[in-house]
Amino acid sequence: MTVDSALRSPVNYSPAGKDVKALRFIEEMTRNVDFVQKKVIREILSRNSETEYLKRFGLKGFTDRKTFKSKVPVVTYDDLKPEIQRIANGDRSMILSSHPITEFLTSSGTSAGERKLMPTIDEDMDRRQLLYSLLMPVMNLYVPGLDKGKALYFLFVKAESKTPGGLPARPVLTSYYKSEQFKRRPYDPYNVYTSPNEAILCPDSSQSMYSQMLCGLLMRHEVLRLGAVFASGLLRAIGFLQTNWKELADDISTGTLSSRISDPAIKESMSKILTKPDQELADFITSVCCQDNWEGIITKIWPNTKYLDVIVTGAMAQYIPMLEYYSGGLPMACTMYASSESYFGINMKPICKPSEVSYTIMPNMAYFEFLPHEVATEQSELVELADVEVGKEYELVITTYAGLNRYRVGDILQVTGFYNYAPQFKFVRRKNVLLSIESDKTDEAELQRAVENASVLLGEKGTRVIEYTSYAETKTIPGHYVIYWELLVKDQTKPPSDEVMAQCCLEMEESLNSVYRQSRVADKSIGPLEIRVVKNGTFEELMDYAISRGASINQYKVPRCVSFTPITELLDSRVVSTHFSPALPHWSPERRR
Ligand code: AMP
Secondary structure (H helix, E strand, O other), X not given: OOOOHHHOOOOOOOOOOXXXXXXXXXXXXXHOHHHHHHHXXXXXXXXXXXXXXXXXXXXXOOOXXXXXXXXXXXXXXXXXXXXXXXXXXXXXXXXXXXXXXXXXXXXXXXEOOEEEEEEEEOOHHHHHHHHHHHHHHHHHHHOOOHHHOEEEEEOOOOOOEEOOOOOEEEOHHHHHHOOHHHHXXXXXXXXXXXXXXXXXXXXXXXXHHHHHXXXXXXXXXXXXXXEXXXXXXXXXXXXXXXXXXXXXXXXXXXXXXXXXXXXXHHHXXXXXXXXXXXXXHHHXXXXXXXXXXXXXXXXXXXXXXXXXXXXXXXXXXHHHHHHHHHHOOXXXXXXXXXXXXXXXXXXXXXXXXXXXXXXXXXXXXXXXXXXXXXXXXXXXXXXXXXHOOOOOEEEEEEEOOOOOOOEEEEEEEEEEEEEOOEEEEEEEEEOOOOEOOOOOOXXXXXXXXXXXXXXXXXXXXXXXXXXXXXXXXXXXXXXXXXXXXXXXXXXXXXXXXXXXXXXXXXXXXXXXXXXXXXXXXXXXXXXXOEEXXXXXXXXXXXXXXXXXXXXXXXXXXXXXXXXXXXXXXXXXXXXXXXXXXXOOOOOOOOOOO
């Protein structure tokens, strides 16, 4: 097959069969970016021309980009909320899309504390499936022989709910794992998982994790790659092994499944995998896991692992050192860039350093526009996918088949180069995210409100929070939020008790958005929030430090989140007391109306 030189395998692998088809598709898409984009917007506008939303802007049947851009405004989620709410309440008229909205995908981005609801239509599943189908053909160019073993992926479903109008509302991956496309996927030697579907589909995250880990241990020599969607998920699995290896080794030694597994479907599927005692394996697990030093544990337990399949770009970059530690420096492959709004693109060089990861947007997924970031004003012209410039940063704006029109995703991307004519993007950051441990995204306003609500509990004693900042503590598993407080204590003889401070921690958690609380309660992927009270004058010192490094005294503002080590060290050296949330905050899958 003839493919672009960049797609030639550096390991002399000759693609065959399905891979050739997929690689040809990538070639076709990336060579004809502008043509495909023109076609996509034409298709979207012609099929959605009779929707209430588009009719409002008087497109009069035009389907070209120029007219679209001149008439239809760029919007955020809050602009679309009335329409989304009507659909959620059961209005089946053509509001955003001419095709019926079949479910809402609940984004980890929130609005008023609740997950944003992204409309989706039936055929979107095929678009997502198409992007998935491109991943292994690209990976095979770099890592041959992946058909000779299995993938240990820790995959989970999350709780779902129904909108008042009866549409399912659930995260995109939950929707995908529960789909027939996933459950009844045809056998593919390149995509054989150690986890049975029943374990992935169990809504109890602890039973799901336990059985997935057990399968991974039982098939340890067959495992060729290890992964989770995000780095935090893989580390959570390592943390789980740290606390549960004895029970797992016990199951392996006796050949019987722990009584903690009550899910009948998991029990049934595990009965075919855990069929007999294996004392040798149990002894091995015990000898490796009982050691204090877990450096390189992944390669010890799974010696044939060629790479980790996890996203370590964006907020997940904070986990790279820990993954390096546990894996003894295995490559980390970030294969794709996607969201609930739409799937976007793939990494054409998946085995590269995390700092070099770039994603190539596939122009058939949606219509993409780019808002120049550095100089963004109300009048800024949005740039076409084919016209972005290397080195520049842009905010991603998309128009989808399901009815988002010129929607600001909130991701900031930088152009690093081109693959054929398709730009490649480094994920720079998500706008307005201050703190993130997992999929939670806490912004400055949410943190401010949480501090305000919590400090009410100090009120009657006349104690006030005079300054605060925060830090995402990710060296522990699971990570947790640390909030530094400097207090003004009116009556020095009566500083707030530990009990009051612990209640302040819990009150802060109660005030944070539902994605944070879900991670705390259902997924247990975030640990209890911690308040560290610092000595009086600490924030003054922080300012002195910033000024000594060149900050302007007039413009200095207390950073509401810190990560620079000298600053966290300074804060930690001034801590007078630490307090943890004593309980779980409230959370339920039902949305607040
Ligand atoms: P959600 O809507 O909850 O599915 O989250 C989608 C968001 O996750 C995207 O808009 C990005 O901010 C982030 N994200 C997804 N894929 C990646 C990636 N490969 N690297 C960095 N961030 C990502």
